Amino acid sequence: MVQDVDDHRAANAHRAGSDGLVARGISQRFGERVVLDDVHLTVPPGRVIGLLGPNGAGKTTLMRAIFGVLEPDAGSIEWQGRPATADDRRGWGYMPQERGLYQDMYVHEQIAWVARLHGLSKQRAASRTSDLLEQLGLGDRSGDKVEDLSGGMAQRVQLAAAMVHEPDVLVLDEPFAGLDPVAVDFLFRVIADHVDSGRVLVLSSHQLDLVEDLCETITMINHGRVVLQGDVSTLKSASDARFLRVDVDVDPTWIDGSAAAVETSGPAGSRLRLAPGAQAADVLDDIRSHGPVGDFGVETPTLSELFLDAAGEPAADVEDLATQNVPSRRTDVENPVAESEEVAR
Amino acid sequence: MSSFESVRLVMIRELRQATRKKGLWAVFALLFVGSTAAMVLPEVVGGDDSSTDEVVVVGDDPALVDALTALGPALDSRVDVTIVETDTEAARLVEDQEVDIAVTSGDSPEIIVRAGENAALVGAARQALYVTTLTDRLGDAGLSDAQITDSLAVPTAQLRELDVSGQSRRGASVVISLVLYVLLLTGMVQVANGTAIEKSNRISEMLLPVVSPGALLFGKVIGVGIVNVVTLSAGLLPVVVKFSIGGDLPDGIGGALAASAAWFALGLALYLTLAGMLGALVERQEEAGQVVSPLTYLLIATYIAIQSSGDGVFGAVLAYFPLTSPIAAPTRIATGDSSPVEIVGSLVILVATVLVAGRFASTVYARAIVRTGKRLKLRDVMASPRTRPA
Numbered sequence: 001m002v003q004d005v006d007d008h009r010a011a012n013a014h015r016a017g018s019d020g021l022v023a024r025g026i027s028q029r030f031g032e033r034v035v036l037d038d039v040h041l042t043v044p045p046g047r048v049i050g051l052l053g054p055n056g057a058g059k060t061t062l063m064r065a066i067f068g069v070l071e072p073d074a075g076s077i078e079w080q081g082r083p084a085t086a087d088d089r090r091g092w093g094y095m096p097q098e099r100g101l102y103q104d105m106y107v108h109e110q111i112a113w114v115a116r117l118h119g120l121s122k123q124r125a126a127s128r129t130s131d132l133l134e135q136l137g138l139g140d141r142s143g144d145k146v147e148d149l150s151g152g153m154a155q156r157v158q159l160a161a162a163m164v165h166e167p168d169v170l171v172l173d174e175p176f177a178g179l180d181p182v183a184v185d186f187l188f189r190v191i192a193d194h195v196d197s198g199r200v201l202v203l204s205s206h207q208l209d210l211v212e213d214l215c216e217t218i219t220m221i222n223h224g225r226v227v228l229q230g231d232v233s234t235l236k237s238a239s240d241a242r243f244l245r246v247d248v249d250v251d252p253t254w255i256d257g258s259a260a261a262v263e264t265s266g267p268a269g270s271r272l273r274l275a276p277g278a279q280a281a282d283v284l285d286d287i288r289s290h291g292p293v294g295d296f297g298v299e300t301p302t303l304s305e306l307f308l309d310a311a312g313e314p315a316a317d318v319e320d321l322a323t324q325n326v327p328s329r330r331t332d333v334e335n336p337v338a339e340s341e342e343v344a345r
Numbered sequence: 346m347s348s349f350e351s352v353r354l355v356m357i358r359e360l361r362q363a364t365r366k367k368g369l370w371a372v373f374a375l376l377f378v379g380s381t382a383a384m385v386l387p388e389v390v391g392g393d394d395s396s397t398d399e400v401v402v403v404g405d406d407p408a409l410v411d412a413l414t415a416l417g418p419a420l421d422s423r424v425d426v427t428i429v430e431t432d433t434e435a436a437r438l439v440e441d442q443e444v445d446i447a448v449t450s451g452d453s454p455e456i457i458v459r460a461g462e463n464a465a466l467v468g469a470a471r472q473a474l475y476v477t478t479l480t481d482r483l484g485d486a487g488l489s490d491a492q493i494t495d496s497l498a499v500p501t502a503q504l505r506e507l508d509v510s511g512q513s514r515r516g517a518s519v520v521i522s523l524v525l526y527v528l529l530l531t532g533m534v535q536v537a538n539g540t541a542i543e544k545s546n547r548i549s550e551m552l553l554p555v556v557s558p559g560a561l562l563f564g565k566v567i568g569v570g571i572v573n574v575v576t577l578s579a580g581l582l583p584v585v586v587k588f589s590i591g592g593d594l595p596d597g598i599g600g601a602l603a604a605s606a607a608w609f610a611l612g613l614a615l616y617l618t619l620a621g622m623l624g625a626l627v628e629r630q631e632e633a634g635q636v637v638s639p640l641t642y643l644l645i646a647t648y649i650a651i652q653s654s655g656d657g658v659f660g661a662v663l664a665y666f667p668l669t670s671p672i673a674a675p676t677r678i679a680t681g682d683s684s685p686v687e688i689v690g691s692l693v694i695l696v697a698t699v700l701v702a703g704r705f706a707s708t709v710y711a712r713a714i715v716r717t718g719k720r721l722k723l724r725d726v727m728a729s730p731r732t733r734p735a
Contacts, residue, residue: 067554069554089555098550100549114552118553
C-alpha cells in the first residue's frame with residue numbers, strides 16, 4: 001500500500017512537471033502538536049486544485065509554508081522543478097484566510113502599494129490597479145477608505161491585492177468564507193479565468209460541497225495528514241458508496257430490513273446510503289409502498305461523504321459534515337493515506 | 346526587489362499615513378508656536394531694558410540734567426530728561442506713569458518714584474545728585490574746573506564677571522531630557538500600536554509573503570522615527586533661526602542640542618525597534634500599551650533619576666547603560682558633567698546595542714507576527730519554529 005501512495009505522489013509530481021508547484025513532504029509541529037505530517041501537494045498549471053479539510057486540519061499552515069512565511073520542520077516547496085525562492089514567491093499571489101487590509105488606507109492607494117511591493121513600477125502599479133478595480137466592480141469606490149466599504153466589497157479588494165501583479169501562482173485560503181452567493185459566483189469566474197490562462201491555482205476550503213463543482217483535483221487533509229488525494233471524478237467513481245435520492249421525507253421505519261440507511265431527510269427530500277451490493281430499485285420500492293415518489297436518482301458520494309469515508313468518521317457524524325462546517329474531530333485511522341488511496345483505486 | 350526598496354515602500358506608507366492624522370499637525374503646530382513664543386517673547390518683553398528712561402527735573406539745573414543724561418550707558422538705556430516747574434507737577438507725571446522718576450535739586454534734593462519700581466534708575470539718580478552737589482561745593486571752595494575734574498576722576502573699577510551659566514545649562518538639560526523622553530515614549534507607542542494592528546487585522550499575513558519581516562519592522566521604525574524627528578524640528582526651527590541671526594540663546598543649549606542628535610537618533614532606533622518586537626507579541630491593539638510598559642517605566646525612571654542625581658557616579662552609569670543613555674548622555678553633556686571618554690564610550694556602547702537589538706528584535710518579530718491566538722511570551726517565541734529569514 002505504501003508503494004501505491006508513493007507511486008501516486010510521483011505521478012502527481014510528474015504531472016505538475018517543470019512548470020507547476022509542488023509541496024513535498026511538508027511536516028510541521030508546534031510544540032507537542034503535529035500540524036502537518038509528511039504532506040504532499042502537487043499543483044499543475046491550468047487546473048483548479050482544492051486543498052480541503054475541516055477547520056484546524058492544517059491547510060493554512062501548509063499555505064504559509066508554501067509562501068515561506070513559515071519554514072517547515074521538514075519538506076520543501078518546489079517551483080518549476082527547483083526549490084522555490086523568495087523572488088519566485090514575490091511573483092505569486094496569496095489571499096489569506098483571515099483578510100488583512102489597512103482600514104484607513106484608500107482602496108486604490110492600498111492596492112497600488114501592494115503592487116509596488118510585488119515589484120511593479122509606479123505607473124504600472126497605478127494602471128493595473130485601476131484596471132483590476134474596474135473588473136472587480138470597484139472602480140467607483142477606488143477613492144474610498146477600506147473601512148467605508150461593505151464586507152463583500154472589502155473581500156474583493158482583498159482579492160485585488162492578491163491578483164494585482166498578475167501572479168503565476170494564486171493561492172486562496174478559504175476564499176468563499178463570508179461571501180454572499182453573488183460574490184461566490186463572481187469568484188468562481190475569477191478562478192476559472194485564472195486557470196484558463198494556464199496559470200497555477202490552489203484554494204483551500206472547509207466548505208467541501210461548495211467547491212465540489214469547482215475543483216478538478218483535491219487533496220483532503222485531516223489532523224495534518226493527507227486522507228484523500230486525486231481527481232474528483234476518479235475518486236467518486238472509485239468509491240463503493242452509492243446514495244439514493246428521493247423527493248419525499250423518508251421515515252427510517254419504511255426501509256427496515258432494506259440494505260440502506262437514511263443519511264438526511266426532510267420536506268425537500270431524503271438521501272439514503274446504499275449498502276454495498278444493494279439494489280437501488282428494491283429500496284425505492286420499499287419507499288414507494290408508503291407513498292408516491294416523483295423524482296429520484298442514484299448518486300455518487302459528495303466530497304463531504306468521501307472525506308468521512310476516508311477519515312473514518314462514524315456514520316452518525318455524516319450529517320453534520322454534509323450540512324457543512326466540518327468540525328475537527330480526532331480520528332483513529334491507522335493509515336488514512338493508504339485508505340484514501342484504496343478508495344481512489 | 347531589494348530589501349532596501351521594501352523598507353523604503355513600508356516607510357513611505359508610514360509617513361503618508363502619519364501626515365493624514367490631524368493629531369500630528371496639532372502637535373507640530375503646538376511645538377512650533379510654543380518654541381517661537383519662547384524665542385520671541387523675551388525679546389519683546391525684555392525690550393524695556395534697553396529702551397528709554399524718562400526723568401523729569403524740577404527747576405533749571407543744567408549740571409543735574411547733564412549728569413542724569415550721562416547715566417544712559419551705565420543703565421544700558423537712553424535717559425531723556427525734561428524740566429518742569431513744580432514738585433506737584435513732577436509728582437503727577439510720576440504717578441500717571443508718564444515718566445519713571447522725578448528729581449528735585451537744591452539744598453534738600455528729592456527723588457519721586459512709584460513704590461517698588463525703577464530701583465536701578467533711583468540709585469543712578471542719587472549718584473548724579475551726589476556728583477552735582479559735590480561739584481558745586483568744590484567750586485564754592487575755590488577749586489578750578491580742572492581741579493574739580495581731576496578730583497572726581499577716580500579709577501574705574503574693573504568688571505569681574507562670575508560664571509553663572511550653570512543655571513542656564515541646567516535649564517537646557519531639563520528641556521532636552523524632557524523632549525527626548527516625550528518623543529521616545531510617543532514613538533514607541535506608535536510603533537507598538539501599528540505592529541499590533543497589523544497583526545490583529547492580519548495585514549502582516551498578507552504582506553509577509555511579499556516583504557521580509559525585517560523590512561516590515563524596520564520600515565515602520567524608520568517611518569515613525571522620521572515623523573518624530575520632523576515633529577521635533579517644528580520645535581527646533583525657531584531656535585535655529587534665532588541662533589543663526591545672532592540671537593541670544595541660553596548658554597549651553599546649542600552645543601547640547603547638537604550633541605543630542607546622535608543619541609536621539611540611536612535612542613529612537615533602539616526603543617522603536619524593541620517596541621516593534623514587543624508589539625508583535627500581542628494579539629489585540631489594546632494590549633500594545635501593556636507590552637511596552639517595561640520600556641515606558643524605564644524611560645520615566647531614567648528621566649527622574651537623571652534630573653535628581655545626574656551629575657554623580659550614578660548619572661555616569663546611566664550615561665553608559667544603553668537603555669538609559671539616550672536620555673542620560675545628552676543631559677550630562679548639557680550640564681557639562683560628561684567627560685570625552687564618557688561621551689565616546691556611551692556612543693560606542695549604544696551603537697553596538699542598536700545593532701544587536703535590531704537582529705534580536707527582527708528574529709522575535711518574524712516568529713511572533715505569524716503566531717496568533719493569544720499574547721506570547723518572549724521565551725515561548727524563541728522556542729517556536731523558525732520562520733523565513735528576518
